[in-house]
Amino acid sequence: MDTAAWEERLLTEIDRRSDELLELAGAMIRIPSENPSGDCTEIADFTASWLRERGLDADVIGDAATGRLNVLSRSGDAADGDRHLVLTGHYDVVPVGDVERWSFPPFAGDVVDGYLRGRGASDMKAGLAGALFVFGLIAELGVPTAGSLTFLGVCDEETGDRGGADWVLEQGYLDGVTAGVIAEPAERSHPTIGQKGSNWFRMTIDGKPGHGSLQPLHGVSANLLAAKAIVALQKLWDMVPNAPEDVRELIAESKAYAEEREGYGAGIGDVFEHVTINIGRISGGTSTNVVADRAIVEVDTRVPIGLTREEVNDRILEILAEEGIEATLEPLGFRSEPNWTLPTDPIVETLIGALRDISDPGAKGVLQWASSDARTFRSHGIPVLQYGPAELATIHGFDEKAPADDVVLAAKVYAATTLRYLGLHAAG
Incomplete structure (x- = not known):
């Protein structure tokens, strides 16, 4: 046959x-x-x-x-x-x-x-x-x-x-x-x-503990610094990828396909050309009445074709520096280009x-x-x-x-x- x-x-x-x-x-x-x-x-x-x-x-x-x-x-x-x-x-x-x-x-x-x-x-x-x-x-x-x-x-x-x-x-x-x-x-x-690439990381921010009744006059809240960092990291969305010529048509078709899928809002196709930022887990502080001495945030970013994990991570450090936030970053979970x-x-x-x-x-x-x-x-x-x-x-x-x-x-x-x-x- x-x-x-x-x-x-x-x-x-x-x-x-x-x-x-x-x-x-x-x-x-x-x-x-x-x-x-x-x-x-x-x-x-x-x-x-x-x-x-x-x-x-x-x-x-x-x-x-x-x-x-x-x-x-x-x-x-x-x-x-x-x-x-x-x-x-x-x-x-x-x-x-x-x-x-x-x-x-x-x-x-x-x-x-x-x-x-x-x-x-x-x-x-x-x-x-x-x-x-x-x-x-x-x-x-x-x-x-x-x-x-x-x-x-x-x-x-x-x-x-x-x-x-x-x-x-x-x-x-x-x-x-x-x-x-x-x-x-x-x-x-x-x-x-x-x-898209996966770029998960854990961000640790240290503060200075003190009595909760004296905030914001005494102590440095790691939780407030983390909140500030979380808001600032949304700037990652504004990074502009430069996709190779041979996949640009595929990206355009994927965007159009995504827009047709049920259950998602208009504009969902933009996900293919932007870095997405999901704040997956947040923990911080030791007690309600103590200024938080440490905050830990786990973040899931996804990297579009035309950018690399290194470029995204460099931008993360830039953003934190611009905000005057010192943080320790360590890789976590899924990591791929x-x-x-x-x-x-x-x-x-x-x-x-x-x-x-x-x-x-x-x-x-x-x-x-x-x-x-x-x-x-x-x-x-x-x-x-x-x-x-x-x-x-x-x-x-x-x-x-x-x-x-x-x-x-x-x-x-x-x-x-x-x-x-x-x-x-x-x-x-």
């Missing part, structure tokens, strides 16, 4: 076995893997067992003591330099929060009214299940791909720790991989092919071409304003894009869910992308 015939067979099989795919996704959702704590032992064991039950090799790699475990499986025998695709994603999820505020069990893993329900349904166990299912199906049917195919499930994405994709790449487990598809949530017709894969890259053209043929002729890649493991793959020279099923408004919230039809669609896109990107052996 040629590529088109194999593709038709795979897509037909995914449709025929869609209940099996959704049950796999549901089973993964029913395994709690909240981060923190980040212990992914049970979900890693489940994933590895699923592969081994189908006669596939599965390596569980990472730190068994903490449960920071990843699952790797490879098929095909592409020579060095030939195409090698990785289908990947993370199986850690954010905490469910207040269970009483969910209208269904947080780890339900069932399909009700056309939606797969539970923590991780959108971010991102449904997408990862689709990648796993397609990896197994290609092996089961004996599709003679010319290149190699790897499945990788990772931990540690949600908190930005380094036991997942960072560790796997640093250890060389993906040496030779030429492209990747990350099953991260995306809008149905808009895979994400780039993202703006990163992207060009729209003309083969893996981008292949997946978007498959999506256009299967679902929406108007599909196109866009930027995302958040961060993910995509930054790590790109920093190791592996071009990637993200596409996965999601009800985006429910991510990290109560009552998380994903459209069941989109879970099936994503699996079809993974299958078609794999065939088209890797090609077939001549005898195939």
